[in-house]
Amino acid sequence: MMKKIRKMKPLKKAIQELESNDVLPLNIQDEVLTPDISVNEQVLKQVFENCSDIVFRPILVRRQTKMLLIYIDGLVDTKIVEQVVLKPMMFEGLPNRLENVNTTGEIIQDQLIALSQVRTVSKVREVIEGILKANLVVLTEGESQALLSDLKGFDKRNIEEPTAELSVRGPRDGFTETLRVNTSLVRRRIRSPRLKMEPYSIGELTQTDVMITYIEGIASNSVLEEVRQRVQRIQIDGVLESAFIEEFIEDFPFSPFPQIQNTERPDVLCASLLEGKVAIFVDNTPFSLIVPMTFWAGIQAAEDYYERSIYSTFIRWIRFILINISLLLPSLYVAITTYHPQLIPTNLLISIAAAREGIPFPTVVEALMMEFLFEGLREAGIRLPKHIGSAVSIVGALVIGQAAVQAGIISAPMVIIVATTGISSFSFPRYDLGTAYRVLRFPMLLVAGMLGLFGVACGTLAIIIHLNNIRSFGIPYLSPVAPQIPRELKDVLMRTPRWKMTHRPMQIAGKEKMRIPDGQKPGPNRGDQTK
Known part of the structure; x- marks a missing residue:
């Protein structure tokens, strides 16, 4: 009896500190549970004060054994709690062979509670963490341990097709929030x-x-x-x-x-x-x-590996060209029309000059205005409701672009350039890499407007130098192009057949570099296969 009192003293002292202060004492969570279930209940109720979703459910087994169930309403499956825990204990009681059990561990060992992922804890901190992680906590009178069982029962979103990485061929399942x-x-x-x-x-x-x-x-x-x-x-x-x-x-x-x-x-x-x-x-x-x-992983789509290698390579080249167009086309147009008109064929130059007649803004200002407007329409299309956003972005671009041309504020060639750039920017398989190109488009326009093609060359060179200096967890960002690893160029701008990609990336993989054995080229006669 004296041992029991000694164990209860530290926790009771912590309770007194808790009642006298508005802030939870740091040491109370490090205390050990006591055999007195009322003391444990008082501590936990003080910790979860003003938490209406925390349920404290006391039960009495055959009017002898007092137990306390604690869980978060909405995170725990209450049907399982009622059928597996409450009903057997309240109506059936303890089996005869378990009437004299002394610890929660013995109850678990004899499978009184038919639950999976059950464990025992002895500290207040462990009980609090268990409750907050959607566990059912069972406290028993006379025991300084608590029973934690994983009974998560909150609503989950069904597995659906990913919306940000669509593909024509391939699996249709995507990750959820669970x-x-x-x-x-x-x-x-x-x-x-x-x-x-x-x-x-x-x-x-x-x-x-x-x-x-x-x-x-x-x-x-x-x-x-x-x-x-x-x-x-x-x-x-x-x-x-x-x-x-x-x-x-x-x-x-x-x-x-x-x-x-x-x-x-x-x-x-x-x-x-x-x-x-x-x-x-x-x-x-x-x-x-x-x-x-790596940079190349950002421009590769999942569908590249589900189609035949010839088609995948062709699509990759188109994608790579469009990616460069999305970055360089507006700045090249500004640089050539402003500083190097001699590079434009005469007939095309006359058409551009006629279209720009009466436009009050320089080409660089015109391009910045249209790019800003296009990004604004894109952002509006994302933030508005799904059915309204697409209509606003498309109709808004058409209406505003046509009205600006008729009003003589924007030239028709500039509308074509910005529209082509916008369409090219949609070819990015990774949204975040496309965002980087959208951000860089504006400084490239500025250097093109100030320095012409020399500015475009300097801006492009600065981007390439920056990409060469980037590391991702110690791996060069442009690997395997810079530094060049010839064996790994099979899966960069082209996608060779799968039976030829025999090794994993050398700088990324660990000890097991070999992925596919050599000599698996398909053909009518396997004896004639070549590596």
Whole structure:
């Protein structure tokens, strides 16, 4: 009896401090639970004061054993609580062979409560964390331990096709806001015990679950260790989306180019894991992170690997040309028409001069106005409701562009140039990389208006130098082009047949570089196959 009193004294003292202060004492969460269930209940009610969604449900088993169930209404499946916990205990009571159990551990061992993922804890902090993570907590009179059972039962969004990464051919499932659903989609594709998932909890208030995922032996140990260190050193009050993590772990935070790939497609993430990359899952968001990222990964679409290699290569070249058009076309038009009209054929120059007659603004100002207007219409189309946004962006561009030309404010060639640039910018498979090009388009226009083609050349050279200096978790951003690795150029601007891509990226993968054995070229006679 004296031992019981000694154990209760520290927690009761903490309760007195709690009642005398408005702020929760830091030491109360480090205290150990007491055998007195009323004391534990009082502490937890003080911790969750003014939390109307926290349910405290006392029950009495055969008028002898007092128990207390604690859970969050809306996060725990109440039907399972009623059928598996409340009904057996309140109406059936303790089985005869368990009437004299002394600890919660014995109850679990004898399977009194038929629940999965059950564990016992002894500290107040562990109980609080368990409640906040959608666990059912069971306290029993006379025991200094609590039973935690994972009974998550909140509403989940169904698995749907990703909206940001559409493809004609390929899987139609996408990540959701539920972490375990996302990890299960990856497990369905990579059925190997070498697929590892390391859990972390980030955010002082949100305690967001974060999962580092990789394939053991394929992922580089140096990259993996760097990812662990950067994730562990994050100190923040809350994580609401994977972008919160991304901003803390990227190499060059002030670069317009993304250094961490995000995706909501399980097939893209699995393909990256098989190359030796590391994925980061964040709870409450469908967007997962993939590191390291290269520039070429940003211009490759998932569908490139589901179509035949000839077609995929052709589409990649078209995409690459359109990407360069989206950056350089307005600045080249401004530079040539302003400083180098001799480069334009005579008939075309006469047409442009006739169209610009009476326009009150220089070409560079005209281009900046139209680009600003186009970006405004694009933003309006995104923010407005789905059915209204597309109509506003298309109709608005047509109406405003035509009215500006008729009013003599904007020339017709400039409308064509900006429209072509806008269409080209839609060819980016990754939205964040397209955003970088949209941002760079404005300084390129300014240097073109001031220095002509020399300014365009200087701006392009500055972008290339910047791309060469970027690293993503130690991997060069332009790899394998700079530094050049000839063997890996098979999957950059062209996509060779899958049976020829025999090795994983040398700078990204770990020990296992070989991916596909040689000599698998298809043909009518396998004896005549060549590598």
